[in-house]
Amino acid sequence: xxxxxxxxxxxxxxxxxxxxxxxxxxxxxxxxxxxxxxxxxxxxxxxxxxxxxxxxxxxxxxxxxxxxxxxxxxxxxxxxxxxxxxxxxxxxxxxxxxxxxxxxxxxxxxxxxxxxxxxxxxxxxxxxxxxxxxxxxxxxxxxxxxxxxxxxxxxxxxxxxxxxxxxxxxxxxxxxxxxxxxxxxxxxxxxxxxxxxxxxxxxxxxxxxxxxxxxxxxxxxxxxxxxxxxxxxxxxxxxxxxxxxxxxxxxxxxxxxxxxxxxxxxxxxxxxxxxxxxxxxxxxxxxxxxxxxxxxxxxx
Numbered sequence: 594x595x596x597x598x599x600x601x602x603x604x605x606x607x608x609x610x611x612x613x614x615x616x617x618x619x620x621x622x623x624x625x626x627x628x629x630x631x632x633x634x635x636x637x638x639x640x641x642x643x644x645x646x647x648x649x650x651x652x653x654x655x656x657x658x659x660x661x662x663x664x665x666x667x668x669x670x671x672x673x674x675x676x677x678x679x680x681x682x683x684x685x686x687x688x689x690x691x692x693x694x695x696x697x698x699x700x701x702x703x704x705x706x707x708x709x710x711x712x713x714x715x716x717x718x719x720x721x722x723x724x725x726x727x728x729x730x731x732x733x734x735x736x737x738x739x740x741x742x743x744x745x746x747x748x749x750x751x752x753x754x755x756x757x758x759x760x761x762x763x764x765x766x767x768x769x770x771x772x773x774x775x776x777x778x779x780x781x782x783x784x785x786x787x788x789x790x791x792x793x794x795x796x797x798x799x800x801x802x803x804x805x806x807x808x809x810x811x812x813x814x815x816x817x818x819x820x821x822x823x824x825x826x827x828x829x830x831x832x833x834x835x836x837x838x839x840x841x842x843x844x845x846x847x848x849x850x851x852x853x854x855x856x857x858x859x860x861x862x863x864x865x866x867x868x869x870x871x872x873x874x875x876x877x878x879x880x881x882x883x884x885x886x887x888x889x890x891x892x893x
Contacts, residue, residue, distance in 0.1 A: 596665065598628045598631060599632075599664060600618070601628040602629065602632060603662070606650055609648060611625050611629075638651070639653065640653060640654035641654055684872070684873040684874070685713070685716070686874060686877055687718070687734045687735050689718045689726075690717065690718075691739045692719060694836075697839075706880045721739075722742060722792045724790075726742030726743065726746055726862050727742075729746075729863060736863040737861070737862045738859065738861060738881065738885075739862055740792035740860075748864060749863050750862050751861045753861060753886045754859055755856040756793075756835065757834070757849075758793050758797050758833070759833065759835045759847050760831065760832060760848045761842075761845050763844065764845055766830070768782070769846050774848050774851065775850075775852070776806065776850060779801070779808070779830075780806055782830055783812065784809075785820055785824060785830065786808060794813075796856070797832050801853070812828070817834075821833070821842050825843065
């Protein structure tokens with residue numbers, strides 16, 4: 594069923610004749626007749642009957658009229674939505690992010706973005722790089738802010754900044770007296786780690802293993818807030834992203850590990866064949882670049 598046929602049907606019903614409908618729609622009368630013949634053939638019913646000079650709706654025509662206005666209204670709304678989508682004013686964006694980026698950096702950016710694009714729906718999923726990047730590859734997310742994805746996912750990665758890993762130490766711990774923690778001082782210490790596939794934990798493990806240090810001590814926590822509280826209670830030394838402990842809990846201190854590089858590249862992950870220009874997704878990407886891609890972070 595073509596919407597132009599419904600528009601023709603609606604015009605005839607409103608005007609009461611094929612001639613007046615043709616004048617309203619600026620069609621030839623033969624075109625109006627053809628539209629109705631095609632519509633009646635498709636539906637298998639007669640939609641109009643003649644009574645003198647006036648064209649009237651049949652029972653089937655009145656039934657169609659009850660639905661035609663609603664269908665055409667929805668079609669107009671859909672057309673406007675598509676226009677807004679192309680103009681970057683509407684749509685549903687699905688993004689993923691690792692912590693602490695989702696908690697520390699994204700809220701301010703998303704608030705400003707949503708104020709500028711009030712008709713855009715937004716879904717944010719928080720997870721480790723392995724999960725959110727796989728969902729981008731599967732088309733379940735439009736983009737993700739995370740560390741570089743696995744090469745076999747065939748995704749594009751655009752660097753935003755370098756994040757880093759640091760230690761959260763109980764204030765009463767012997768290592769709290771150090772300005773920077775020597776690598777060999779961590780031997781035998783109980784380290785509280787994030788979950789197994791956390792990219793920040795992976796950075797630490799790769800950096801420590803060449804020194805003969807296995808950081809795993811049997812404790813791993815999926816919540817950054819719970820991890821910080823465990824350190825505060827003296828359970829051990831926490832390994833966390835720097836931004837997650839910008840304001841450390843009371844009775845704790847933050848320290849860097851000397852001699853090793855604990856930087857994690859964080860950027861935008863998206864499908865390389867995605868077409869962004871002119872879309873609301875492009876607007877979001879530009880907003881993320883503006884707010885997150887700063888030279889001082891890149892120099893960390």
